[in-house]
Amino acid sequence: ADLAILSNGLKYPSFDSSYFEKKAKIWQKKYSRRRHLAKLLVLQDRNKKVLCPRSLESFTNWQKAQKSKAKCQAKAANQRRDYLHKLTTHLVKQYDVIAIEDLKTKNLQKN
Template identity: 85%
Template sequence: AKLLALQDKNRKVLCPRSLESFANWQKAQKLKARYQSKVSNQRRDYLHKLTTHLVKQYDVIVIEDLKTKNL
C-alpha cells in the first residue's frame, strides 16, 4: 500500500491514492497494534509478578551500579 501510494505520487497521477483508501492496510495496522499491545501487557505482567515474588521471598534487595571500566 505504501509502495503504491509513493508510485502514484512520483508518477504525478491526477488522483493519487492515499493510505486511507487501502482498507486491508488499515485493518492490518489495527491488528498489528493490537498484537503489539498484547505482547507489551504480557511482558509488563511477567515483570510485575517476578518483582513481587522477589520482594516477598527476600528481606533485603540491593542494587549496585558497577562501572565496567573499573573492573
C-alpha cells in the first residue's frame, strides 16, 4: 500500500494522481466513441459510393479527443515522475546509506 517504508518507521504513501487519471479515462471513452462513429460514417460513404468519400483523417472531433486524452495521460505521468524525483532526492540528501529490499507480502504471510 505504501511506496516506501524506512527502517525508522517513516512511511511514504504511493502517489495518487486520480484527478488526471479520471480525466484521461473520460477522454478515452469520448475518443473511442468518436472514432467509432467516424469509422461508421466513412464506411457509409464507401457503401453509398459518394463522389468525394470522407477519410478518417477528415474528422477533427476524434482527433481533438485524442489530443486531450494524451495531454491528461502525460500530465498524470509527469506528476508521478515529479513525485518520485522529489522523494528520491530528499532521501539521498537526508541519508548516507540506502538499502533497497523488495518484500512480497504474500510470502511473508505464508511464513
